[in-house]
Amino acid sequence: MSNIWYECKVKYRKTDETGGQKITTEPYLVDALSYTEAESRINEEMAAYISEEFKITNIKVANYAEIHPFENADRWFRSKVSLVAYDEESGKERKTNMYMLVQANDVREAYDNTITIMKGTMGDYTIPAVSESAIMDVFPYFSGDEGELEQLERFNALKASKPDSTPEIEDHMEFIAEAEEETIA
Structure with a gap:
């Protein structure tokens, strides 16, 4: 999506x-x-x-870069995350802001959840602001069938690895179409 x-x-x-x-x-x-x-x-x-x-x-x-739901949380919070990068040409620090929508029960939990999300980040960052959002609910796109997603990923991988093998791709597309028809029926 x-x-x-x-x-x-x-x-x-x-x-x-x-x-x-x-x-x-x-x-x-x-x-x-x-x-x-x-x-x-x-x-x-x-x-x-x-x-x-x-x-x-x-x-x-x-203006949200990422949306992060958490279990047992009922409100949405907007976290401002400043990514810090060092510009070697000018010798100055540069900050790039991004906004995340994080689910939590209060501001402190939203801050902690933002830290959890950012744990795997290689670069430096700060969290200058966390505030409650007016957003009532979030409706992500969901096809409903995990098997369908796996088939689509395999299709995309096949397409990327063998761009000249049109018959194989067409056979795979027919397989996906048949699977979707079975899901609908």
Whole structure:
């Protein structure tokens, strides 16, 4: 998938704890290839949760490099990570900022989760900010079948290693198409 995240604002009537109803607008994230697909996906996802009418008021590309869900966490936090690189030509340190969306229960846990994510990083980095995000939920693209992903990876590897062997690739594509038909049926 593209890993382009779209923030979609959805306006709908919500029942609060006291039983009263109010109109609210909440942001959600979807993984999509285009604005059109993002709109389609958020409509599909929200229809499963909201029985009444709802309206999509805004869709924009979200500025998140990575999304990291964690178990037993219920809120989303925006972590600003500054990657530090040394520019040998100028002799100066250069910082590049990236933003991650991290799931946690509080700011401290979000900071700790960000540290956990960054453990394998070879370069230096700092975490100058962690703040709670207004994002209510994240809907990543998911095909639903892990076997399908393995077949696609094998197909891509085959295609990359043997670009001139068209008959093999076409046979493999037919195999994938048949597998998808069986999954759908």
